[in-house]
Amino acid sequence: MPQTFPKSERLCSKKILGELFKKGSAAVGTFYLFPFRVLYLPQPESSSESNVLLPAIVITVPKRIFKRAVDRNLIRRRVREAYRLNKHLFNPEKPLPAYIAFLYTAKQIISFEEIEKGMKLAIVKCIMKNV
RNA sequence: AAUAUGAGUUGGCUUAUCGCGUCUGAGCUAUCAGGCGAGGAAAGUCCGGGCAGCAUGGGGCACCCUACUUCCUAACGGGAAGGAGGAUGGUUGGGAACGACCAUUCGACAGCUAGUGUCACAGAAAAUAUACCGCCCGACAUUAAUGUAUAAUUGAUAAUGGAAAAUGAAUGAUGAAGGUUAUGCUGAUAUUAUUCAUUAACCAUUAUACAUUAUUCAUUAAAUCUGGUAAGGGUGAAAAGGUGGGGUAAGAGCCUACCGCCCGACGGGCGACCGGCGGGGCAGGAUAAACCUUAGGGGCUGAAAGACCAAAUAAGCGUUGGAUGUGGAGCGGCCCGUUCCCGUUCUGGAACAAUCCCAUCCGGGAACGAUCCAGAUGCCGACGCGGGUAGGUCGAACGAGGUGGCCGGUGACGUCCAUCCCAGAUAAAUGAUAGGCCAUUCUGCUUUUGCGGAAGGACAGAACCCGGCUUAUAGACUCGUAUUGGGC
Secondary structure, three states: OOOOOOHHHEOOOHHHHHHHOOOOOOOOEEEEEOOEEEEEEEOOHHHHHHOOOOOEEEEEOOOOOOOOHHHHHHHHHHHHHHHHHHHHHOOOOOOOEEEEEEEEOOOOOOOHHHHHHHHHHHHHHHHHHHO
């Protein structure tokens, strides 16, 4: 699996984002794992012919905690890098979630090693839950 | 050299791997190769402009902004040069008040002499120069004190003289009761006269010093009144031009010299302004970042502007098809429909009945219908237009552009020439890992040099674009100034 991160793996549609963050939706699965809070949506049944696609993800860093844009940029880039280097953990033969949101919830900037460790655990847990 | 301070420049470098955005070229389906890829502030969003849409006849009011002069600029609240002023330091003139020169530096610097308002606390007083305190002349004769003079009075002391009264004594006189034998004698007590002594109120005279009272005069103080004052009142951010001299009852630009201030014309400067000259005794406290006045400027909204393409979808429009249905011409057989006639029933009316009239249902009879033409309405369907959602394209990366040079200008800046293309995303690219170097901090060994180890790299992330301003900024470098130390 290539370690690329093209546009198709980034969640940009406002509609889907609204669906993902809609409060109380039964379709959205959620769990907490330091330093993330993860939201995900399963694949719709109708589009079963394109099941080889990897999920589209979105990363958020709260502005309320990190006031400066530099800090938010740094965290987002580290999280994205951790996902890019570890997304091979997703087994294409098993059903994958379609959309994932990683919400960064730590109160301070943590190092790349810790983020990578958390990301690995989060991906594994995501697969387990989705099955 | 160090330190402080001001101004300016810079704002870690590099290699490899894996990635990201964009452009170009191959492929034209995977993909591959190459180029480029955050800042001086990208920040705050405080000014100004480009650009875009909307609005808009002219003028005025309101509101907002600007405010020494000249210049630069597309424009500005920005910048440059200058003017006046302030602060600090130095030199210097003067008796002082106050100046002159030099260096550094600061600042929104039109107008309180258009009008209105405000001025806490302190202070006599914060704008009316009066009240108050104070100072001075005068009046009044009031009070008090002192002094002088005169007069009176009272008291004290001393001396002299007199003396009521009291007490005592002496000498007389009278002499009751009682006693006694008794004319007589005695006779307490009492009364009284005289004399003396003591005490002594009191009186008179003289002397002494003092006191009191009254009057006269003088001085002082206090009070009252009239007037003159603005020198003084030490508080305050700010006190009614300042200093010296004269002057005065006390004072005062009241007078005078100097300083300051105001006015005038003259000369210099594009101008702000400056210079000397002449005149004026001097009015005008501060505050306009109070309202306000004067002069100049400002249409409103911002790229989430705006333009375009366009699945979906509502209204609407056009073409066309279908069924329904209207009118005319025309044909004619049934069902059926329409029309007319007859009968019956029912309703209503003619006051009631009869009868008649109107409309309706039912039954019977007669006539019409094919087809063609006309214009219109509603329904259903198809296609197209329209509309604009999801989405996409443009706006949007060649520009008041950068760099270098000549020339002009004190300078900001401008003309010209050469050269370069230097981020362009849209849930939003610049990251991760590993290594080396650089600088910093801590630390071990080491006399230093040096050899190691650890930490970790200032402020901070483009979003339509420019010109500014403001704010943040570790460290390094350059220049100026000041102080200190050292050397020549």
